[in-house]
Amino acid sequence: MYSEKVMDHFMNPRNVGEIENADGIGEVGNVKCGDIMKIYLKIEENIIKDVKFKTFGCGSAIATSSMATEMIIGKSIEEALKLTNKAVAEALDGLPPVKMHCSVLAEQAVKSAIIDYAKKNNIHIDGLEDIKIDDDHDHHHDIEEE
Amino acid sequence: MYSEKVMDHFMNPRNVGEIENADGIGEVGNVKCGDIMKIYLKIEENIIKDVKFKTFGCGSAIATSSMATEMIIGKSIEEALKLTNKAVAEALDGLPPVKMHCSVLAEQAVKSAIIDYAKKNNIHIDGLEDIKIDDDHDHHHDIEEE
Amino acid sequence: MEKRNIYMDYAATTPVKKEVLEAMLPYYHDLFGNASSVHVFGRGVKGALDKARDEVAKLINADSSEIYFTGGGSESDNWAIKGVAFANKDKGNHIITTKIEHHAVLHTCEYLEKHHGFEVTYLNVDEDGRINLEELKNSITDKTILISIMFANNEIGTIQPIKEIAQIAKEKGILFHTDGVQALGNIPIDVKDLGIDLMAMSAHKIYGPKGVGALYIRKGVKLHSIIHGGAQEKRRRAGTENIAGIVGFGKAAELARIHLDEHIEKLTKLRDKLIKGVLEKIPYTRLNGSLKHRLPGNANFCFEFIEGESLLLSLDIVGIAGSSGSACTSGSLDPSHVLMAIGLTHEIAHGSLRLSLGDMNTEEDIDYVLEHLPKIVERLRAMSPLYEK
Amino acid sequence: MEKRNIYMDYAATTPVKKEVLEAMLPYYHDLFGNASSVHVFGRGVKGALDKARDEVAKLINADSSEIYFTGGGSESDNWAIKGVAFANKDKGNHIITTKIEHHAVLHTCEYLEKHHGFEVTYLNVDEDGRINLEELKNSITDKTILISIMFANNEIGTIQPIKEIAQIAKEKGILFHTDGVQALGNIPIDVKDLGIDLMAMSAHKIYGPKGVGALYIRKGVKLHSIIHGGAQEKRRRAGTENIAGIVGFGKAAELARIHLDEHIEKLTKLRDKLIKGVLEKIPYTRLNGSLKHRLPGNANFCFEFIEGESLLLSLDIVGIAGSSGSACTSGSLDPSHVLMAIGLTHEIAHGSLRLSLGDMNTEEDIDYVLEHLPKIVERLRAMSPLYEK
Numbered sequence A, B: 001m002y003s004e005k006v007m008d009h010f011m012n013p014r015n016v017g018e019i020e021n022a023d024g025i026g027e028v029g030n031v032k033c034g035d036i037m038k039i040y041l042k043i044e045e046n047i048i049k050d051v052k053f054k055t056f057g058c059g060s061a062i063a064t065s066s067m068a069t070e071m072i073i074g075k076s077i078e079e080a081l082k083l084t085n086k087a088v089a090e091a092l093d094g095l096p097p098v099k100m101h102c103s104v105l106a107e108q109a110v111k112s113a114i115i116d117y118a119k120k121n122n123i124h125i126d127g128l129e130d131i132k133i134d135d136d137h138d139h140h141h142d143i144e145e146e
Numbered sequence C, D: 001m002e003k004r005n006i007y008m009d010y011a012a013t014t015p016v017k018k019e020v021l022e023a024m025l026p027y028y029h030d031l032f033g034n035a036s037s038v039h040v041f042g043r044g045v046k047g048a049l050d051k052a053r054d055e056v057a058k059l060i061n062a063d064s065s066e067i068y069f070t071g072g073g074s075e076s077d078n079w080a081i082k083g084v085a086f087a088n089k090d091k092g093n094h095i096i097t098t099k100i101e102h103h104a105v106l107h108t109c110e111y112l113e114k115h116h117g118f119e120v121t122y123l124n125v126d127e128d129g130r131i132n133l134e135e136l137k138n139s140i141t142d143k144t145i146l147i148s149i150m151f152a153n154n155e156i157g158t159i160q161p162i163k164e165i166a167q168i169a170k171e172k173g174i175l176f177h178t179d180g181v182q183a184l185g186n187i188p189i190d191v192k193d194l195g196i197d198l199m200a201m202s203a204h205k206i207y208g209p210k211g212v213g214a215l216y217i218r219k220g221v222k223l224h225s226i227i228h229g230g231a232q233e234k235r236r237r238a239g240t241e242n243i244a245g246i247v248g249f250g251k252a253a254e255l256a257r258i259h260l261d262e263h264i265e266k267l268t269k270l271r272d273k274l275i276k277g278v279l280e281k282i283p284y285t286r287l288n289g290s291l292k293h294r295l296p297g298n299a300n301f302c303f304e305f306i307e308g309e310s311l312l313l314s315l316d317i318v319g320i321a322g323s324s325g326s327a328c329t330s331g332s333l334d335p336s337h338v339l340m341a342i343g344l345t346h347e348i349a350h351g352s353l354r355l356s357l358g359d360m361n362t363e364e365d366i367d368y369v370l371e372h373l374p375k376i377v378e379r380l381r382a383m384s385p386l387y388e389k
Ligand SMILES: Cc1ncc(COP(=O)(O)O)c(C=O)c1O
Pocket: C238, C239, C240, C241, D011, D012, D072, D073, D074, D075, D077, D102, D104, D150, D152, D153, D154, D179, D181, D182, D202, D203, D204, D211, D213, D328
């Protein structure tokens, strides 16, 4: 069901862990839904110098966290904000349809870590105010009952 | 589904045919139900000298007609009246449950031929008045619907 | 000619083709997993289900997503009819069907009448077994929620004017279900072109396994489930998937599609030879059903003065397997409701014989039947009190 | 230890045993006839059906005539519940079941509530997963027409006090159905002694084929059919019989009966070793279900701080096939309703793992799991934001 890339990032996740005194921390998801993603950022001069993550969740949640950290490391904040869940999923050679929402989690975790950074440092970043983090994200339920 | 005896009497029925100027003719069954049995008797001095039958019906109807004619030939009328459908079925090594009613037809055909003989000759035979020939005999229908 | 074993009861059921069985076998032991499982035993299986669904879809020009696997043709008929009826109870309670449906449709309708407050119109058919489109139109009321008319009849092989029926249903906004069990794999079916909303199918009539069927449900058609439970078949039909069976159905559908033209050509030729021969050689014989609108493999006769079971039995003895009425009803001794509906009298209907041809039949089989059948009919007639020469 | 392929998902489905498949094969091609037919192709088949029915009956000490073959466990559950409900609508509209039933029961009950005016009480269970008999008694009203309580649970393996439940139902004149799908072939079942009125069964859980099941209907119990049509199964369940499948079910039932004692002994031993090992080696682990009233092959754990799918995936990589929640619901991402009902919190319920053992498992398999599982759990915990060492 998962691509080789997903399995690789699931089995050998990049950037697992925490950053002490991180400049920004984002946590999304909901333990009730079975998924929590936590992203730690080290930011220097607007550049993401280091990223770590911890994830409680399904295989796809772990793989997308891992991929998302790889995709933003070394990037500027503005570039990191452009990261979409679709881009993460594509970088993993796709996800099964019912697992697309796990990549949304990864996108939102990154964004909420940046929001945290902005708040802590009281800086303004263009477009940040438009971002909505939805903790109670919809879990897929098939529609056609009966 | 049928015993070898039934198959034998079906394939090589004994006493098929008609008797011209028969002393008694019995016809039972109902063309609507898919079965008619006609029995011809030649009777001399209270003894059944000859029997013939014609049957429109299932394999078991043909076999029971054939067996019934064999069982009464040479018998006295009183003996022939004692012929039961069970005896015919047993003589054929049994019939499938849904086919038992075909043997009833054979018993009744014999009886109605004897009634005809009694009527034609205006003689009284003990027990004859008790016999009821039911032309619209029940066809098996399984009971448990729904 | 020596004794043979000739099967001419393909309309009752067909043998599973070798290629079909071969396709099925791996799924009993090596690839036995549950299609819904994450692990390797389950994963291999999901692709096989998808492929089978594609093949069934292709055979009738449906989308894959419109095919739902079931436990057989009867379940599919029940699902379509009860499912639509229960889902539309508030819109209306009237169903239209015909007098010559398979019992899976008839008894379902009767059940809905008796226990769930529905009203059913059973359309007449003409002596060929075809419905009258005017009668159909006239029987529609503003309470009509479903029209269920079989594609082709199992006993007499008559094919209905499906496209015209679908058109009428569509104009009135009524759902149209057709029992396609006999038509599938025997004539071309294009559900999109024909405008069918629901169609019941069964694998064992097209050289697939028994106990597997499908319901075509046009995208957007709403109906209640009849088997609730797990999330299989997009939550519309619960139950661990019968993977081997479904794979077999898929393979059978693929073979049916590939060989459809030659299948039709071959069976039509054999059937015409059989019908011609029987009518020529046996007097007091009637061909039931339509000459023109007829399934390629179906021949159905009535031989006056004799009864069907004794005929079948005699044929069986010389190695010819046919049927009388429909096999499903042989527990009952009433004459076929289909033969009654095309206007036969009881006595004639009792003497019916269906010889349904299939892929394993040959010209020689037909010759063999044409040699034996006349003798058998004559022998039984000679015993019949109804027959006066 | 090198990599293996270890199947521990027997509660989801089982492979078809060699003897079972061998018994089935003749019925695909040589003996393919319709069981209702008169001719030689059909005749051979009737006896095979009878024999299979006898074998299933023997396994549960029923009469042969009380066994009705269906298209699987889900159909059997649906039939029992809807059949009784619809047949007794005028007596009452209340059904009692539990919160931990299989979806084939739960969703059927929900459907009857939503669309057919029935009311359903869903009984609670204690932390072992057992119902409270007093609560059952108290929930009975004069409108109660059916009690449906599963024999043994598919996720946590808990066995209910069936005899006591049947007794209560009988005293009140209420029909009692039990979903016996998981219990069949895994513990002794005597429907007569237990006083069961209806019991659903499925072949593919006892090393038989998928897509075949049965419903035990005690003599005299009345219920509506859910698949109407032909006269099969004494007119109570229509559809051309899936002969190969039914024969396979019969053979599987025979093998299950003959080997029941050793099967139980072997699986109990393996299971206890597994449970003991896991609880010893892995901290923050909970065994779900009852220690005493438990299916021989069932082990179900929750590992705190991790999530089930990533656990399954990791196990799959080292060749261990287990499941999380029930396979049927893996389309949904909610935690198991059974684990919630025994009082677990969402986060813990998400970290569940069911390893269900069967005839092909060995001691070495358990050793292998006990070697790999702790490492996998530890690896996932190290990634989890919930886990603070
Ligand atoms: C307890 C229980 N009931 C019912 C079913 C449904 O059986 P089937 O998959 O044969 O429809 C299952 C298994 O899936 C089960 O474990």
